[in-house]
Amino acid sequence: MQTTPLDIAAPVTEYPELHLDALDNLWFQVSGTLCNIACDHCFISCSPRNHSFEFMTLDQVEAYLQESVDLGVKEYYFTGGEPFMNRQILEILERTLEFGPATVLTNGMLVKEKTAKRLEEIEAASPYSLEIRVSMDGYTEEMNDAIRGKGVFKKAMAGTKLLYEHGFLPIITVTKTWEDHKDEEVMNGFTRVLKEHGYGRPRLKILPSLKLGKEIARTRGYHKYEMVTHEMLAEFDYSQFICSNSRVATNRGVVVCPILLEAESAYMGETLKEATKSYELQEQACYTCYLYGSICSNFSSGGTDA
């Protein structure tokens, strides 16, 4: 049904080359690498002082939104860093929701009453969904704050409750830092505690940890053999790779995917059009997509097998 985009025959290419099938998901590194906290497992080591990437302006976002129309972009994602540190974030979301659905990846800590109320108004005014994904790493203060920092749990829970009270059903996004046999215990723990904190209909999304950035110190980096090779892709569903359907706009151009932000190979060009060229799967982080699939997007886009 679909043609394979793997240019296996390319003579000079050492790495497998992946074509962009369609630009379905446009990400915005809207707060750069700036975050109000500094989690131990952050794969791009965001912090209050990491200025590798800076905030994007409404004008910068607008230009990419305009360009996205012809390319038929289906969903817009906003990440960082912490998106709510960007002073223009509400205007940016409001404008984006005139084009299509938007998802914000946040730690929830900066969501206060005024922001939650404005978000509710922005969502109600659009025919498209505004998803809020709140990152947490434990369902107890002890478990969460060991990774995310002291005092984070309480603020994130308070933000989540406010969002729920303003009509949102935040997707609680959890990076897996426990053994497989504890999956059910952790899922049940989150559901129970979120309900106790006033979030009546919890939605959960579990992500694998990415062995990049600060996570290398917390656990380990990738092993040498953890690379994507031509042989591994022979029977593989290439749509599992996020670079087959996504790109990331930043304050200094377009990069190939959210987890390769800082890799030299990740820069694709200034415009979306330039960034539609194919990408060589040369980073060890590419192995993550091989193992787990396109983990970054929401559930609602549909399966990848048929």
Add this chain to the structure above:
Amino acid sequence: MPDRVALIGGVYSNYLALQAAIDDAQRRGVDAIYCLGDLGAFGPHPDRVFPILQENNVQVVQGNYDNSIGNDLQDCQCGYTDPRDNYFAKLSYDYTYANTHADNKRWMRDLPSEIRFELGGYRVLLCHGSPRKMNEFLWQSTTPLHFLDKLARDHEADIICATHTGIHWQKSLPNDKYFANVGVIGRPENDGQTHVGYMILEVNGKPSFEYVPLEYDYQRLAKEMREEKLPEEFVETILTGWWTTCLEILPAKERKCGQY
């Protein structure tokens, strides 16, 4: 005379609603009846839908469920990632697979992935999920106009019709193009109502879509589901109109409309 066709979405083994939809469409004098796939899943006695489709000359597009059952795959290819969603999806799939006759599996395997025809000068494309991917969800709140416009351009169609999500909606696109998700007749739309529905597409100068709510004997369906020992969660959906399973794929706006 205007050109009118009936478009029936996912059946999910709800043979009672299928018969009701065909009866209703025939009473309205449509020129043809199409089904957009997903014949099995969820409901009881999967084999009962096939004679109804065949005797009434319904032309059928292959859905992901039909593709899976027809090709002896391990799951329904809905792409669920949530463990609870997958648990119920597997119960439904294993029951349907075990109770579908080999002849019907073969029949589903050979169904086309799209059907194209002209209606009043408009190029119509019927598919299951989207024209580019059988199991792609096109929800109203996550499908931008410009995306649909590109689909219409890429696939050289003026009117695209799909199902797969379970909730109907429609949109006029720029340049006299149209999209409709025709909904499903397999189960209610997560709106607290017990009826299901199908779509009538008519071109009378311009295309128009009419969503037809459809009453059927849902009490009987629920009774048969219990007799077949299908999960009580599925029965609850038929009796109350609220979805109880496979909810994590719903986008925010659609999820908020439901009870769970």
